[in-house]
Amino acid sequence: MDPDNKTLGPVAAEVIEKLRRISVATISGQLAKHGLRRMFMTNVRPIRSDLKIVGPAFTLRYIPAREDITIPQYTSDPKTPQRKTVEIAPPGSVVVMDCRREVWAAGLGGILSRRMQRRGVEGVVLDGGLRDFSEVESSGFPVFCCGPAAPPNNVLHHPVDFDVPIACGAVPVFPGDIICGDREGVVVIPRYLVEEIADAALEQEEREVFLLEKVDQGASIVGVYPPSEETLREYESWKQRH
Amino acid sequence: MTKFHTGNPEVVPLDPQVIETLRGVSTATISTQLARRGFAHPCMEGVRPLRPDMKVVGPAFTLRFIPNRPDITTPQFGGHPEHPQRVAIETCPEGAVLVVDARGKARSGVVGDIMCRRLQRRGVAGIVLDGGIRDTRDVVATDFPAFCLGAVAPPNPIEHHPVDMNVPIACGDTSVFPGDIIVGDYEGVCVIPRYWAAEIAEEARHKEDVEAFILDKVDRGSSLIGVYPPNEATLAEYEEWKKGRR
Numbered sequence: 001m002d003p004d005n006k007t008l009g010p011v012a013a014e015v016i017e018k019l020r021r022i023s024v025a026t027i028s029g030q031l032a033k034h035g036l037r038r039m040f041m042t043n044v045r046p047i048r049s050d051l052k053i054v055g056p057a058f059t060l061r062y063i064p065a066r067e068d069i070t071i072p073q074y075t076s077d078p079k080t081p082q083r084k085t086v087e088i089a090p091p092g093s094v095v096v097m098d099c100r101r102e103v104w105a106a107g108l109g110g111i112l113s114r115r116m117q118r119r120g121v122e123g124v125v126l127d128g129g130l131r132d133f134s135e136v137e138s139s140g141f142p143v144f145c146c147g148p149a150a151p152p153n154n155v156l157h158h159p160v161d162f163d164v165p166i167a168c169g170a171v172p173v174f175p176g177d178i179i180c181g182d183r184e185g186v187v188v189i190p191r192y193l194v195e196e197i198a199d200a201a202l203e204q205e206e207r208e209v210f211l212l213e214k215v216d217q218g219a220s221i222v223g224v225y226p227p228s229e230e231t232l233r234e235y236e237s238w239k240q241r242h
Numbered sequence: 243m244t245k246f247h248t249g250n251p252e253v254v255p256l257d258p259q260v261i262e263t264l265r266g267v268s269t270a271t272i273s274t275q276l277a278r279r280g281f282a283h284p285c286m287e288g289v290r291p292l293r294p295d296m297k298v299v300g301p302a303f304t305l306r307f308i309p310n311r312p313d314i315t316t317p318q319f320g321g322h323p324e325h326p327q328r329v330a331i332e333t334c335p336e337g338a339v340l341v342v343d344a345r346g347k348a349r350s351g352v353v354g355d356i357m358c359r360r361l362q363r364r365g366v367a368g369i370v371l372d373g374g375i376r377d378t379r380d381v382v383a384t385d386f387p388a389f390c391l392g393a394v395a396p397p398n399p400i401e402h403h404p405v406d407m408n409v410p411i412a413c414g415d416t417s418v419f420p421g422d423i424i425v426g427d428y429e430g431v432c433v434i435p436r437y438w439a440a441e442i443a444e445e446a447r448h449k450e451d452v453e454a455f456i457l458d459k460v461d462r463g464s465s466l467i468g469v470y471p472p473n474e475a476t477l478a479e480y481e482e483w484k485k486g487r488r
Contacts (some may be wrong), residue, residue, distance in 0.1 A: 003314060063410050063417040067280040068435060100345070100412055125476045158410075158417055165405040167308040167345055172403055190313065 005176030005191035018198040041169025049183040051142040055122035056091040062157035075154040082159035091120030094179040098166035099128025105156035106131035117141040127169040261354040263264040263443040271446045284416025298387035300339040305330040307402040339424040343411035344373025351376025357421030372414040380404040431478035
């Protein structure tokens, strides 16, 4: 049935480290080779272009707020899925929020962001708005969202559950999938493919350093990108020297 | 997995008469009642009946989709006995309305003729979803009340992956909690919080009765001033009219 990410266990720290060195662009290309053509979130961007995140997804799901029940007594209750998520998302995880791509109010604000940052959460990804934008921006906490939005969360969203499969930026996210974000946006790697993708992507990026060098030296694209047999042989000997 | 929501914490019993009353009133009247109680979105956005005369009333039983993933949204998955959509179709109670969260995407048909036929044979009141429906010719021919964004050809695995059922969902940009009362007609679909269903049904019935009287007055040449909205005098006249009708 659904991918049982928990059976596969946590991703090794060195794999996470590898992914930190790889761009979301390369990862997206590698996923496409596995037939996964749409794992890059639509309209979800870092609040600062230098931000980078890598970590397993911890999910939170919102549905539209309902005026009679999405009231302060509910939203501030420590038992709401949103408050629980903030308090229990594991250190190193990426909190991913399903905001249904609604951007006219915030899905997240400054104080909850700060709490997650202090708890060692890797970052937050949401297909909604962020309030207290400047404050979060200067805190250095990596948030990837659709942009700033001033109105509070509870005018738009009602949290219903966490640690369940969700949609975010038109991409499916299962708890434990690996989330990677950089200045271009956010991509989701199915848990079972992580090790394979990390190695293939690292290899691809190394090869591209060589190819860029050749283009800089005046080589045409033909036979270089994509590399011909001969170019690949050249690359192998280049690799020995580097 | 933890569930915590205050929509219908324990689904309160509902007098079957409330469903009957709601069958006799329009979504226009109901949405006014909901708007008066502060609801900004009393109706789903864009969700329409496949045929204008379709009407559906019943408690919501929900099904939730997320975007598909080609490596897992496979034909084998589609045939799996635990596939949430199959399970929903086999367990949605008699008289309930199956409400599906399709995230407003209508490039594929969430259900087709066979799924609808099975729901109909099981006594399900109807289906409501913010996505497409396929094989609509058959669905319409069998009079199964079906409400959606439109008729579309492709099958749902091209865009959807079912994940769970009987959880709170979004449908047509409106929240739906299992057990909420769904009312659909020509103009769309209303979601009535369950604990308000009896009260709203009664108010809606009364309001439509007053409106029948007002229409009658307008037909007889009355101006709208003092009549719509009705002032004290008009309401007193209505009470007399009502007595005369009995």
